[in-house]
Amino acid sequence: MAIIYDWFENPKREAEEETTLHARPCFNGTVNTKTLARLIQQRCSLTPDDVLAVLNELNEVIGYELREGRQVHIDGLGYFAPTLTVEGRATPDIPLMKRNRMVRFKGVAFRMDNELRRSIGSTKLEMTRWEAHSQASTAEEREKQLTAYFSQHDFLTRRTLQSLLGLKKSTAVTLLQQWRQAGMLLNQGTSRQPIYVPAPGCFGR
Numbered sequence: 001m002a003i004i005y006d007w008f009e010n011p012k013r014e015a016e017e018e019t020t021l022h023a024r025p026c027f028n029g030t031v032n033t034k035t036l037a038r039l040i041q042q043r044c045s046l047t048p049d050d051v052l053a054v055l056n057e058l059n060e061v062i063g064y065e066l067r068e069g070r071q072v073h074i075d076g077l078g079y080f081a082p083t084l085t086v087e088g089r090a091t092p093d094i095p096l097m098k099r100n101r102m103v104r105f106k107g108v109a110f111r112m113d114n115e116l117r118r119s120i121g122s123t124k125l126e127m128t129r130w131e132a133h134s135q136a137s138t139a140e141e142r143e144k145q146l147t148a149y150f151s152q153h154d155f156l157t158r159r160t161l162q163s164l165l166g167l168k169k170s171t172a173v174t175l176l177q178q179w180r181q182a183g184m185l186l187n188q189g190t191s192r193q194p195i196y197v198p199a200p201g202c203f204g205r
Contacts, residue, residue, distance in 0.1 A: 002124035026128050066108060076119075078112035142175070147204040155188070156196040 004026045009019055031039075037051035046054075062080060065072050071081035085106035090099050142165055149156065149164060162172045176196060179185040184202040189195030198205040 002126035004126055004128045006128045076113055076115040078110055078116060081109050081111075083107050083109045143203065146198075150198050150203045150205065154197065156185075158194070 005023045006026055007021045008024050010022055033052065033055055034048075037048045037055060040046070040051045041048045062072050066080060066082045069082065071079050073079050083106045085104050086099075087102050087104055090102055094102075145165060146156070149160075158169070158172050158176060161167065161176065162169060165172070165175075167175070176185065176194075180187065180196075183199055185196045186199050187194045188197050
């Protein structure tokens with residue numbers, strides 16, 4: 001098994017013309033708490049229920065210590081530490097009491113120990129063979145592609161739209177809802193099996 005990844009565009013900063021990319025993992029599923037407990041139990045003398053009890057209490061204890069402003073270190077795993085954010089733009093000119101009210105809890109940062117890095121060992125990386133994210137295109141480009149599509153086809157489905165524009169399912173569903181609400185597409189199927197056709201005057205019709 002390998003770490004599957006795909007390429008994504010980085011947000012452009014001001015005055016940047018060149019598009020840069022970053023690689024992001026496409027996870028091979030999720031190991032939930034029960035599975036984790038079973039895998040740990042296979043390596044020790046504890047029962048699965050014992051492991052689950054320890055994991056649940058670990059969550060409570062770590063949460064409490066982070067709430068008290070302490071970082072938590074688990075040997076061989078790493079450090080957990082609270083992180084903060086500021087709502088709005090803070091400057092030295094803003095009175096200190098007002099600045100203090102802008103500070104919010106953001107989340108938890110994790111820094112792994114070398115032991116965890118060694119247990120991961122050498123990794124195999126492999127680019128996904130499937131479209132993991134929606135291709136970037138403007139609303140005008142998408143409408144042009146649909147106009148060309150409807151010049152040769154009578155109806156459109158969500159799956160067809162995904163394939164045509166290189167979209168995730170959620171993005172395709174959102175676009176179809178937007179076009180229906182704008183009166184550009186009509187559903188001539190059912191709510192469970194929708195079939196979309198262009199409204200009069202839309203997409204070249």
